[in-house]
Amino acid sequence: MSQYLRGSLRADAIAGLTVAVMGVPQAMAYAWIAGLPPVYGIYTAIVTCAVAAILGSSRHLVTGPTNGLCMVLSSLAINLKLTHPDIEPLEAILLLSLMSGCIQLGFGLLRLGAVVRYVANSVVIGFTAGAGILIASKQLPNVLDIDTGDARRAYEVLFATFQNLGSTNKNALIIGSLTALLVLLPKMHKRLARLPGALIGVAVAGGMSYWLGWHEIVGPGKVDIVLDIEDGIVGSLDIFHVPELVKNPNFGLTQDLFAGAFAVSLLSLIEATSISRIVARSSRQKIDFNREFVGQGVSKIVGSFFLCFAGSGSFTRTAVNFKSGGKTRMAAVFSAIWTALTLLVFAPVANYIPQAALAGMIIVIAYSMVDLQRIKLSWQSGKNSRIVLVGTMVAALTLPLEWAIYIGVMLSLVVILRATGKTDLTQLVALPDGDYDEVPLQRAAPTPVVTINMSGDIYFAAAEDLDSQLLQALTPKTRVVVLRMKRLRAAGSTAMAMLEHFWVLLREREIYLVVCGVERDLGALMTSTGLLRKIGEENIFYADNKLFQSTRLAMARATAVYERYERAHGQGVGGLNSDANSPVLVTGRGLMTTRFPLFGCDHQTREAAWLLTETQKFKRSINPEPLFLQDRNGALFGELSRWHVLEALIAGSDPSEDDGLDDREVAELLRRNFTRRINDVARTDVVHHLPDTPITTLLRASTDNDQAVVPICDGDGRLKGYCMSHAMLAGLQDSLTQLEDAEAQANEAATVDDPLADEQGGRQDG
Amino acid sequence: MADGICARDLMRTDFLRVRVDQNLGDALAALQGRQGEPGMPSALMVVDEGGQYQGMLTARLLIRLLAGGHEEEDRIDDMMLLTVARDRLAIAIGDVLVADIPVVGPADRLLTMIRRGAAMRLDFLPVVENGSPLGFAPITAIFQAAAGMALKPEDEGVRFDQ
Numbered sequence A: 001m002s003q004y005l006r007g008s009l010r011a012d013a014i015a016g017l018t019v020a021v022m023g024v025p026q027a028m029a030y031a032w033i034a035g036l037p038p039v040y041g042i043y044t045a046i047v048t049c050a051v052a053a054i055l056g057s058s059r060h061l062v063t064g065p066t067n068g069l070c071m072v073l074s075s076l077a078i079n080l081k082l083t084h085p086d087i088e089p090l091e092a093i094l095l096l097s098l099m100s101g102c103i104q105l106g107f108g109l110l111r112l113g114a115v116v117r118y119v120a121n122s123v124v125i126g127f128t129a130g131a132g133i134l135i136a137s138k139q140l141p142n143v144l145d146i147d148t149g150d151a152r153r154a155y156e157v158l159f160a161t162f163q164n165l166g167s168t169n170k171n172a173l174i175i176g177s178l179t180a181l182l183v184l185l186p187k188m189h190k191r192l193a194r195l196p197g198a199l200i201g202v203a204v205a206g207g208m209s210y211w212l213g214w215h216e217i218v219g220p221g222k223v224d225i226v227l228d229i230e231d232g233i234v235g236s237l238d239i240f241h242v243p244e245l246v247k248n249p250n251f252g253l254t255q256d257l258f259a260g261a262f263a264v265s266l267l268s269l270i271e272a273t274s275i276s277r278i279v280a281r282s283s284r285q286k287i288d289f290n291r292e293f294v295g296q297g298v299s300k301i302v303g304s305f306f307l308c309f310a311g312s313g314s315f316t317r318t319a320v321n322f323k324s325g326g327k328t329r330m331a332a333v334f335s336a337i338w339t340a341l342t343l344l345v346f347a348p349v350a351n352y353i354p355q356a357a358l359a360g361m362i363i364v365i366a367y368s369m370v371d372l373q374r375i376k377l378s379w380q381s382g383k384n385s386r387i388v389l390v391g392t393m394v395a396a397l398t399l400p401l402e403w404a405i406y407i408g409v410m411l412s413l414v415v416i417l418r419a420t421g422k423t424d425l426t427q428l429v430a431l432p433d434g435d436y437d438e439v440p441l442q443r444a445a446p447t448p449v450v451t452i453n454m455s456g457d458i459y460f461a462a463a464e465d466l467d468s469q470l471l472q473a474l475t476p477k478t479r480v481v482v483l484r485m486k487r488l489r490a491a492g493s494t495a496m497a498m499l500e501h502f503w504v505l506l507r508e509r510e511i512y513l514v515v516c517g518v519e520r521d522l523g524a525l526m527t528s529t530g531l532l533r534k535i536g537e538e539n540i541f542y543a544d545n546k547l548f549q550s551t552r553l554a555m556a557r558a559t560a561v562y563e564r565y566e567r568a569h570g571q572g573v574g575g576l577n578s579d580a581n582s583p584v585l586v587t588g589r590g591l592m593t594t595r596f597p598l599f600g601c602d603h604q605t606r607e608a609a610w611l612l613t614e615t616q617k618f619k620r621s622i623n624p625e626p627l628f629l630q631d632r633n634g635a636l637f638g639e640l641s642r643w644h645v646l647e648a649l650i651a652g653s654d655p656s657e658d659d660g661l662d663d664r665e666v667a668e669l670l671r672r673n674f675t676r677r678i679n680d681v682a683r684t685d686v687v688h689h690l691p692d693t694p695i696t697t698l699l700r701a702s703t704d705n706d707q708a709v710v711p712i713c714d715g716d717g718r719l720k721g722y723c724m725s726h727a728m729l730a731g732l733q734d735s736l737t738q739l740e741d742a743e744a745q746a747n748e749a750a751t752v753d754d755p756l757a758d759e760q761g762g763r764q765d766g
Numbered sequence B: 001m002a003d004g005i006c007a008r009d010l011m012r013t014d015f016l017r018v019r020v021d022q023n024l025g026d027a028l029a030a031l032q033g034r035q036g037e038p039g040m041p042s043a044l045m046v047v048d049e050g051g052q053y054q055g056m057l058t059a060r061l062l063i064r065l066l067a068g069g070h071e072e073e074d075r076i077d078d079m080m081l082l083t084v085a086r087d088r089l090a091i092a093i094g095d096v097l098v099a100d101i102p103v104v105g106p107a108d109r110l111l112t113m114i115r116r117g118a119a120m121r122l123d124f125l126p127v128v129e130n131g132s133p134l135g136f137a138p139i140t141a142i143f144q145a146a147a148g149m150a151l152k153p154e155d156e157g158v159r160f161d162q
Helices: A001-008 A008-035 A040-055 A067-083 A089-108 A113-120 A122-145 A155-162 A170-186 A197-212 A251-283 A288-302 A313-325 A330-350 A353-371 A372-379 A384-398 A400-419 A466-473 A493-508 A521-530 A531-535 A549-571 A605-617 A642-650 A655-660 A663-671 A693-706 A725-751 A757-764 B024-033 B059-067 B080-089 B110-118 B141-151
Strands: A423-430 A436-440 A448-456 A482-486 A514-516 A541-542 A598-600 A627-632 A636-640 A708-712 A719-724 B017-020 B045-046 B053-058 B123-131 B132-138
Touching: A001 A008, A008 A040, A008 A067, A008 A122, A008 A197, A008 A313, A008 A330, A008 A353, A040 A288, A040 A330, A040 A725, A067 A089, A067 A122, A067 A251, A067 A400, A067 B110, A089 A113, A089 A251, A089 A288, A089 A372, A113 A400, A113 A514, A122 A155, A122 A170, A122 A251, A122 A353, A122 A384, A122 A400, A155 A598, A170 A197, A170 A353, A197 A353, A251 A288, A251 A313, A251 A400, A313 A330, A313 A514, A372 A384, A384 A400, A384 A693, A423 A466, A448 A549, A466 A493, A482 A549, A493 A514, A493 A521, A493 A531, A514 A521, A514 A549, A521 A531, A521 A541, A541 A549, A549 A725, A549 B080, A605 A627, A605 B141, A627 A719, A636 A708, A642 A663, A642 B141, A655 B110, A663 B141, A693 A708, A693 B059, A693 B080, A719 A725, A725 B024, A725 B059, A725 B080, B017 B024, B024 B045, B024 B059, B045 B132, B053 B059, B053 B123, B053 B132, B059 B080, B110 B123, B123 B141, B132 B141
Parallel strands: A448 A482, A482 A514, A514 A541, A598 A627, B017 B045
Antiparallel strands: A423 A436, A423 A448, A627 A636, A708 A719, B045 B053, B123 B132
8 A cells, every 4th residue: 555655646636637637527427428518528527437447457447428429328318218218318317327237247247248249340440430420410400509409310400401501600600719729729739639628618618608798698590508408417426326217116117118228238338348458468467357247237237326427448538638648547547536526616617618619629539430441451461351341330320329330240250150150161182292282172183082171160060062162172083081170160060061061971972981180079079979989990090290190191091092992892792881891001101200310321420410410409209210321322321320320439439438528538539530431330231111111011120120211212212201119109009900990890790781782871860 | 537418408297197097098098199299209108007117109109009910911992991990090009019118218328318209210209207107208308409509500501402
């Protein structure tokens, strides 16, 4: 506490005063936009501001009346007057504030803070711009002091204004224009930016009107002042008031108000969170949105018992608070205190503010709401952004304003779904060096094995029609499809149904399915839905941290399946899915690592030592990778392991002297053989094999010749890759699993009538 | 003798243990379960029921135990090799443990590690103290340490004009 008093109290008090000076005229004007006497705006700027600051999370957010929300309240009040003419608008608005506060509190307590993230920025921009145009068009007759009769909708008001232009009150026009000009003053020059334009505007215009006695004129030329509005402004804070509709509930009205209350809560949350997020970026504060929701909700609930209408985070007042050096949430509380003091002290003066001055000020605010720069940015951000922007703005101008929020939110959700509800399909084409090319789905040359890479989302919206898209990759040559499903998100039952349907479609075409890159969650889903059993466990390859490892295994499986098909086809028996009772052995192609350093065989051990050290520096793996040597023709010469190099380095030294050596002497010992040629050191009797060598042969090479790695070469003896022990062990494990499956199937086949029951189909029938 | 790099400095203490009474299938599952974790040694420490060091298993040794040992003259076919390998999964690790795996103590120095490790050229050297396994010294770390000591700035690079 004492730390606060020393460090932040003064800064918060000054920032609060600055906010209050700027905010009081704004609050009065916004209340007027909502169709309420200006004093209610001041009440809202006091109570909701203080409560939201105390309970909220942002250090700088200033809550209170906002232009957009007030316009929605005005729209709701107008509609309410048509459906419930007997209800006092103030009471309805208080009930509405209470309801929207409860909704927001519920959002906060249920920790739904993240929901707001799904509302596009274009909604706020479009809505604000639309509301700005509406506000300006409705304030125009107030500046001109023209009576628009029963006109309520913006276009009706505009039409009536232009019809009655002849009855313009020139004095009101002067006051309104002067105020607008003075409000604009700080925006005209950087040096004037810190001036409270709104306060100066209403003070000067009000002073001029008072000095000229325009407010006292009887008949044409009279400038209406705040005092002429019912009640005027009373310098009192005796404002506790239980809303009539709480004391005497009207369930029909409450029901009618619910959609509006929800829209108000949503808009208020969007405003408050987006403003606090923007300021937090500068202040480096982490915002707890759920706590912010609670703060906003409770401030409305409490406020509705103190004659406050629904407020939200004000961008301008929040920015002023931050720029004025506000350090803690107490700055907003101070702003409420200063506003309350202003009300108590200056109420008699405030009553003489001309209504035309408020209207002039509002028109400037409305003009700033149509933020052309942000509209342009949103327009240029792509088609989706444009749809949301234009949709929301058009809705704001043509429909009741609360509907514009719903439409904007709905449009942004549709856009999200459109953007994410898509599974990207490409084909992977294996290259001779073991790498893959990724090409568009239908651009690959027809091959018997088609590898389709699926990425992105595969939830219900994305899964729709995906099976028919997958079929587009098939050609008459296709015999096996490998589906790579790594990095697929949001797979659900619809995706599983789609995959099953695709599998059925393939079976009808006598095409075999192998699936790889299956993540743990997806595997569990496939197991629980029975799809894994149908496709066959031996045809599922799980994702590995090693890039393309499972794809390679799957492609090896696919190739083997295809070769079996070819053999069977040549013998004229069965099809691809028949006679799977022998395990398909993984080959070197599926197990080999294709990235490796190759080194000439004429180098020195020093160079090999340096190269091996350098290649290891950036590796996380502590498992050693070998260095292969090639001769001058590019053929494999031998393998140089780290042990070979170390043995060469210590060769000729006396072990009995080791203990007496210090580090410098050890280093010298190791350097003695640095110039030795590596072709004398490397192992040159390594057995290598072709890429299509089955795992069993590779294992024999490893055990018979005691090789930790088995090089894989082409027909000319050029290295294409190598199989490490752990890869061969994985291949052995895979082969053993297949052996189990093949034996199980053989046993099953022996017990059923049809000995040629197909492998994948047999599972389905089972 | 001056203090230098020793096994304690190079060893990785995050390793998996299997007991001698577990079978080779358990060892295979444990070893394969660790694949994809780049910082983890692909080796298993074999211990008795009291947790005392009994030996080590690496992928290479496990391949030898599962698929090796077939004499040239009684060469078996692929299916038989797999069938035999599958049968061997049930063998207790203790019954087939490779003898004479070189080990080092935590205070053993670099040259000692190199000399002992070169005997079998295994990827990992078990570090054992009073019968308790402490960790594995990977050949990659041993090599980096040795090369780091030996190489001077002027030794960097490779000449291609040879």
